[in-house]
Amino acid sequence: MLELRNICFSVDDTAKGTLGILNGISLEIPDKTFTVITGPNGGGKSTLAKIIMGIEKPTSGSIIFDGTDITDMSVSERAKLGIGYAFQQPPRFKGLTVRQLLSLAHGNELPVDECCAYLTNVGLCSKNYLNRDVDSSLSGGEVKRVEIATLMARNLKLSIYDEPEAGIDLWSFAMLIESFKTSIRNTANSVIIISHQERIMQLADKLVVVADGKIRSQGTKEEIFPQLMGEFDPGCDFRGGA
């Protein structure tokens, strides 16, 4: 189980002084759950994901994973505990093939058929991609799908996907939804997805709405989803505070 206790994160801004990005977030992610974090752009969702992975360090608060305080642990220490993170904008690598990247993710050389299975899960025709470099010759959507496959190739206790749907075409998206469904059924572990997509929210055991660096609401999708739809009405404060 992952537990966030009163997480704050602020940055120094020359014009505005100290800027609070996350303002006291407390959240529990139980085992074997599928949690979707949603909310307006700039609300702090991605920062929260990076804080769980250790890419950013919270200004205050603590993170407990399976009973261990991991607040001061590095990214690679957390990775070894079984936490994984798929970037919203994945980096590209010159000279590194898709197969090598998947093997690095997996921890050792992956057989061709396993690589192909991971790629098929994210809607990539595997034969065409295995030996291609993960560089600028791949489109944004292709890199993004390879990124998602790197998480599926790992044996994780907690997988975090930051807007996996961004830049992915409709056909591949349907495939991706199926893969997420399967991975939820097959794994004993937890998944956190940051998403704005209704179809992804529909998969959730738990929905969390983050806005202005705080948790606005959380609960089952049956509880939260109707509120969320209401908040998109014109005139609501969902779109900018005030």
Next chain:
Amino acid sequence: MNKTDSSLLQAISDLHEIPAGAYNIRKNGEGHSRRSTANIEITTKEDKPGIDITVAPGTKNESVHIPVIISESGINDLVYNDFYIGDNADVLIVAGCGIHNAGDEKSQHDGIHRFHIGKNSKIKYVEKHYGEGEGTGDRVLNPTTEIYMDENSFCEMESVQIKGVDSTLREMKAHLKSGAKLVITERLMTHGKQSARSNVEINLDGDDSSAQIISRSVAKDESVQVFYPRAVGNAPCRAHVQCDSIIMDNAKVRSIPEIAANNEFAQIVHEAAIGRVNNDQLIKLQTFGMTEEEAEEIIVQCFLK
């Protein structure tokens, strides 16, 4: 051949033993062994040190290896190798120089290679440079390459210098006739106090000639690198120059890609970039459980692959 020789040979040409096909092995400034074949003739030059390699027209799928190994300290070796590739041939040429310098005197090899590539011929040229040895003597390699490409010929040149060469000055010059295509891939890593300079000049003289120069380098420690690739379009032609360097520690890198067009229909593009290892790349690999150092090593290895 002793153990040192074999390991040098392997480092520069992936050879475990005497290669199949034509070969000429040069050791410590002298010819060591040689084999010509029916289609590839290797002869000693009479006026200066070096060899002539003559490939008969129409020779297909044959290879010639011409490695140079230097295992003594204080050797200063200058050699002229001329390649005459007949028309309609398709051959692989593997060159390279490995220096093992166990002493405190400088060991140097200056290889001057001239290629005359016949019409419609296709060659792949691979050159690896490598240095090792516990001595304090410098290991110096200064290759000069001249390429004359006849109509519709194709040449792929791959040069690699990954380790242990203290100083290198690489000069390359090419002239391309109509329809000729030249692809140069250069990979270089310098470390310690090493220095490397690479000057490349491609002259696209014939209609529809094309060239591509891809240079990737990593500069570590206190090392210094200078790249000066030039593409000159004298006819309707296409050329692309790409220099990409990763800089680390206290290294210095200069990259001066130059493009020149002397014809209205010349299309020449250059790109150049120097930068540290990308932070997102490092973090991505750390999310797989690697340390920052392990991640960096993989990124550099792949970049130079």
